[in-house]
Each structure stands twice: as C-alpha cells, then as structure tokens.
Amino acid sequence: MNQPTRILTLALLLLQLMDSIDAKMSIISTKLDFKVGDEILLLCKAGAEGDITWQKDGEDIDDEEIVNKLDEASSKLVIKKATMQDAGRYTCHCDFDSGHKDDAQIQLFVYDGPxxxxxxxxxxxxxxxxxxVPCLVTGQPQVDVQWFKNQQEISNVGGHMRKQSDNTLRIEKVKREDAGTYVCRAQIRGRPSIFMELSVSVVVNAPPTVRLREEVKKVLAGPETNVxxxxLVDGLPQPNITWTMPVQFNPSRHHxxxxxxxxxxxxxxxxDFGEYVCTATNKIAESSATIMLHVFEAPxxxxxxxxxRVLVGEAVSVSCNVTGHPHPELHWLNKQNGQTLSSTSGRVxxxxxxxxxxxxxxxxxxxxSCMAISSSGNASRDVAVYTQxxxxxxxxxxxxxxxVHFSLKTTPVSGGTPITSFVLQWKEKPTEQWKENTVPATDPLVINLKPYxxxxxxxxxxxAVGRGKFSETHNVHTQGIRKFFTHYQHII
Incomplete structure (x- = not known):
C-alpha cells in the first residue's frame, strides 16, 4: 500500500473513531419516581444519526403510541398514565449509521399512595x-408506618403506647396527658422522600368528681355574717356546676x-340552714355532693x-322570753346573792x-337577770325591783x-335603790303626835331637843320609792347645857 493510500485509510479510521466518540447516548427524564397515574416522558438522545429502539427489562417496545421518533438522532417514550407494571429498567439502543452501536439505561420506580x-x-x-387509634394505610410497593407525638417518634420499647402489627396505635390505660395531636406517617419503603402524614386528634374524657373542703359548715346568723x-370539681370536658339550695335563690344575697x-x-x-347540693355534669356522667349548713342564732x-316599783307587801310579776337556735335554756338569777331561782313554789x-x-x-x-344560755352564746336582760x-x-x-345622837352599826336594807335620807322622830309623851326631822344620809344623825x-x-x-319601817323606839333623857365661867367670875 502506497503512502497516499495509507494516509487515506488512517484518516477514515480516525473519522470513524471521532464519530464513535461524539455519538454519546443519554436518556433524559424529569424524575425517576412516578406515582401511579403520572405521565412518564423519557427522551433518548443518540448524539448522531442512527436507528433508535427501546426496551423494557430486555424486551423490545414496539408500541408506536408509546415510542415516537423525533429525528434521526433522538426518540421519546411517553406513557400517559403510569401503572405499577411500568416500573423497571428502560434501555435506549442506537445502531449508528457509522456502524457503531451503543445504548443508555434508566431505572424507573412507580408507586401507588400512600x-x-x-x-x-x-x-x-x-x-x-x-x-x-387506627391508621388505615394503603400503598404499593410496601408502606412503612411511624407514629409521632410532639414531633417525637413513639417507640414500641417501654411506655404505655405501642404500634400494633396492623399499624394501629394502642394507648394502654389512657391518661389525661395523652390528649393531643398525633401524626401517622406513611412512607414508601426505600423511598424516604415519598411519604404522607395524617394528623389525628385524641381527646381524653373523665367523669366528674366533686370534692368538698367541708361537709358541714356552722355559722352564726347576722347582718355581718357571710359564708x-x-x-371542688374535676372532669373532662370541664363539668358544668349547678347548685340546689333549701331556699329560693336571691341575687342580692346569693353570689x-x-x-x-x-x-x-x-x-x-x-x-338559710339546710342542705346545699353541688352537682357537676359533663357529657360523660354526673356527680354531686352535699354541704350541710347549720345556722345558729345568738340568744x-x-x-x-x-x-x-312596788311597795312592801305588794307582788311582782315579770315574764321573760328567749329566742335563738338552738333554743336557749332560760334561767332567772338573783344578782344580789348570785343564786339561780329554780323553785316553782314559795313566795319567790x-x-x-x-x-x-x-x-x-x-x-x-x-x-x-333573765339569762339565755346555748351553744351559740349567752345573753341576759336585767330587771330592777325597787321597794321601800x-x-x-x-x-x-x-x-x-x-x-340625841343615832348611831347605826349596819346600813338598813336599801330596797334595791339607794337610801337618800333618814327620818328622825321623837315625842315627849305617849299621847303626843310624833315630831320628825329628815336628814340626808350623808349627814350626822342628830336632833336638837330640850335639855333635861x-x-x-x-x-x-x-x-326613791318611799319611807321604810321605823326602828324600835328608844327612851332617852337629854343632858343639860354646860356653862363655862372665867376665873374672875368664880372668885366673885
């Protein structure tokens, strides 16, 4: 082979090599994961002219509704609505006009749900x-389920919550703090980015309970007394509280x-005394408790x-009535001697x-004193009896x-009111009328009479009532008036 021929042959080989290098195969797709019903569009670019064919999992695709030739160097594959069977490996094969062959592959994932x-x-x-709490998840291929509360995954290890084999969340012996929003997260296995979440609200109910600080209350009636x-009520939802009272509701006094x-x-x-019934009601049940209010009245x-004011020998009659709750005992007391008068016969x-x-x-x-005595207090009222x-x-x-001088060893009985004065009487002969002189009680008891x-x-x-009885009579002989002489008069 001469030199020119060798140069031409080398040039052709080089050209074929360059064509082979430039003819790169590629499949273009917007994504690799498709949901059932999505449209699948694959674009195959050969980089040079040739005959392009498609295969799925090694089997030729001859459906012209699916495969379309765009030009001598490109082809597209279109599936209008993806099905689970459309998942697999797609191969674009090109027999280049240059005699070179090449292909490109892409793996598509098709899922349904969750x-x-x-x-x-x-x-x-x-x-x-x-x-x-069920989570009824469906999806293809396999779906994994997780439960969350407060953004924390609920673990099956320990605690009183666990996910059952059917993805139901089981809460054992529900507590009040279990109320809230739970999230069921369903993820296509092997595809962390393909998931759905459903928020589930859990409400915890509790029947009403009523607790009293005091079952019995005791107060003393009066305008200044408030009770x-x-x-104390508990329950979920919050119970409604009503009261039953032994008296008609009075908005001016009942608040x-x-x-x-x-x-x-x-x-x-x-x-106001009696039973006060507190009733707590919610949609679960009803509960009540009774407070007994004892109202005492001061006597x-x-x-x-x-x-x-009576004269000696007359009669006295004074009635006494007492009120209060409990009803007081009534006693009469002689305040002069401190003795209780309990006899129902006799002069007093x-x-x-x-x-x-x-x-x-x-x-x-x-x-x-008329005295009222009870557990709610004592009271009394004095009665003054005045006589001579x-x-x-x-x-x-x-x-x-x-x-004549009168001297008292003891003061006469006053008759209940102070002695203001004394009456001094005298006479010379029994047949005479009494003569008298009234002397204030504070003055000396002296009367001036004739001497001898x-x-x-x-x-x-x-x-203040009058004069009392006289004392026994006393006989007395007055003395003469003494005369005092000077020494000179005595000598004379």
Whole structure:
C-alpha cells in the first residue's frame, strides 16, 4: 500500500473513531419516581444519526403510541398514565449509521399512595381505658408506618403506647396527658422522600368528681355574717356546676364565682340552714355532693318590764322570753346573792319563765337577770325591783347636851335603790303626835331637843320609792347645857 493510500485509510479510521466518540447516548427524564397515574416522558438522545429502539427489562417496545421518533438522532417514550407494571429498567439502543452501536439505561420506580383511606382523624377515650387509634394505610410497593407525638417518634420499647402489627396505635390505660395531636406517617419503603402524614386528634374524657373542703359548715346568723361554700370539681370536658339550695335563690344575697364552684351567702339568716347540693355534669356522667349548713342564732332576751316599783307587801310579776337556735335554756338569777331561782313554789318562784314575788320585802329589792344560755352564746336582760328600805337594825341612841345622837352599826336594807335620807322622830309623851326631822344620809344623825327632858325616839330610812319601817323606839333623857365661867367670875 502506497503512502497516499495509507494516509487515506488512517484518516477514515480516525473519522470513524471521532464519530464513535461524539455519538454519546443519554436518556433524559424529569424524575425517576412516578406515582401511579403520572405521565412518564423519557427522551433518548443518540448524539448522531442512527436507528433508535427501546426496551423494557430486555424486551423490545414496539408500541408506536408509546415510542415516537423525533429525528434521526433522538426518540421519546411517553406513557400517559403510569401503572405499577411500568416500573423497571428502560434501555435506549442506537445502531449508528457509522456502524457503531451503543445504548443508555434508566431505572424507573412507580408507586401507588400512600393513602389513609377512611382513617378517622378524631378519637375520644375515657380516662383509664385502653385506646386504639387506627391508621388505615394503603400503598404499593410496601408502606412503612411511624407514629409521632410532639414531633417525637413513639417507640414500641417501654411506655404505655405501642404500634400494633396492623399499624394501629394502642394507648394502654389512657391518661389525661395523652390528649393531643398525633401524626401517622406513611412512607414508601426505600423511598424516604415519598411519604404522607395524617394528623389525628385524641381527646381524653373523665367523669366528674366533686370534692368538698367541708361537709358541714356552722355559722352564726347576722347582718355581718357571710359564708362561702366551696365545691371542688374535676372532669373532662370541664363539668358544668349547678347548685340546689333549701331556699329560693336571691341575687342580692346569693353570689357565684365565674365557674359557679363557690357559692357565697351574704347576711346569713336562720332560714338559710339546710342542705346545699353541688352537682357537676359533663357529657360523660354526673356527680354531686352535699354541704350541710347549720345556722345558729345568738340568744336574745325579752322581758315584760325592765323596772318595777312596788311597795312592801305588794307582788311582782315579770315574764321573760328567749329566742335563738338552738333554743336557749332560760334561767332567772338573783344578782344580789348570785343564786339561780329554780323553785316553782314559795313566795319567790319562777313559773313558766315568769318571775313571781309575793308580798315583797325590802330584801327582795335589787337586780334580777333573765339569762339565755346555748351553744351559740349567752345573753341576759336585767330587771330592777325597787321597794321601800328595811327598818334600821342594830341602832344605838345616846343623849347629848340638848340633843340625841343615832348611831347605826349596819346600813338598813336599801330596797334595791339607794337610801337618800333618814327620818328622825321623837315625842315627849305617849299621847303626843310624833315630831320628825329628815336628814340626808350623808349627814350626822342628830336632833336638837330640850335639855333635861325625857324623849321617845325612832328612826327610818327613805329611798326613791318611799319611807321604810321605823326602828324600835328608844327612851332617852337629854343632858343639860354646860356653862363655862372665867376665873374672875368664880372668885366673885
């Protein structure tokens, strides 16, 4: 072979080699993963003219509706609606006009779903029961399911929540804190980017419970007395609270707080006593509790007269009534001697709560108290009995120069009201009328009479009611008036 021939042959070989190098095969696709129903579009570029054919998993594709020749160097494969059977390896083969052969391959993945179908997205469970939260996932190929709460995956190890083999989330002995939003995440196995999430709400219900701080409340009635009855209620959903009262609701005295858990009664009266029933109700159940309110009334005492003025020998009658709850015991007390009057017979007696004194004597005068005694308190009302004073006793009389002095060892019985003065009486002869002089109780008991004269004298006390009985009479002879002389007169 001559030199020119060799040069031409080498040039042809070089040209064929260059054509082989430039004719690169490639398949262009927007993605590798297709959902059932998606359109699949594959573009094969040969890089040089030639005969392009397609294969799937080694089998020729002859369907002209699927394969279309664009030009001598490119072809496209179009599947309008992908099915699961369309997944596989696609090969674009080219027999180049230059005699060179080449191909390009691409692996397509087709999936269906995942889908949650008729999975419920809202569940309610009773506290303490076992809850099942299904996740009805379908998809092809295999679908993996995970459960999340608060962005944390729920582990099957430990705890009271676990995923069952059918992807249902089981919550054992549901707690209140289990309420919230759960996420069921369904992922096509081997394709982390292909997943769907479904939010499921879980509500925990609990029947109402009612707890009382005090089952029995005791208060004393009065305009300044306010009492609060507290009903501690629990339950889910939040229970509605109502009250049943033994009296008609009065908005001016009965007040509730914002959730009606506390009832306040203002200016408590006796009629407020009784059972107060607190009832808590929600859609699960109803519960109630009873508070017994005992209302006590402080005793009050009423007497028919607070003061009685009677003469010695007359009668006294004073009635006494008491009120209060519980009903008080009634007692009459003689405040002069501190003794309780319990006798129902005799001159001084108590009959049907009436103090009765027959034939009053001076020592009956003074204060008497009608007393009411009960567990809710004590009360009393005094009654003053006034009568004439008693006669002066232990009286001594002494004569002075033209005078008589009275001396008392003890003060006469006052008759219940202070002795204001004394009446001093005297006479010379039994047939004469008594003469008298009234002396203030604070002054000396002295009367000026004639000297060297015999007298009969006596004394009585006087108070606001009148004069008391006189003392026994005393006979006394007055002395003469002494005269004093000077020394000069005596010498004469």
């Amino acid at each position: 889908s949650f179908g008729s999975t419920k997205t809202y569940h309610e469970f009773l506290e303490g029961t076992d809850g099942l 609060s009855l507290l009903c 509730f707080n914002s959730d009606s858990s506390q009832l306040t009664i203002q200016s408590v009266v006796r009629e 009050e005492v009423f007497v028919s007269a607070e003061q009685q 007696r108590v009959v049907d709560n009436v103090l009765m004194i027959d034939e009053v004597v001076p020592s009956d005068g003074g204060l008497y 004073p008693g006669p002066p006793l232990y009286l001594s009389v002494s004569a002075g120069p033209a005078s 004269t015999s007298y009969t004298v006596r004394l009585s006390a006087l108070n």
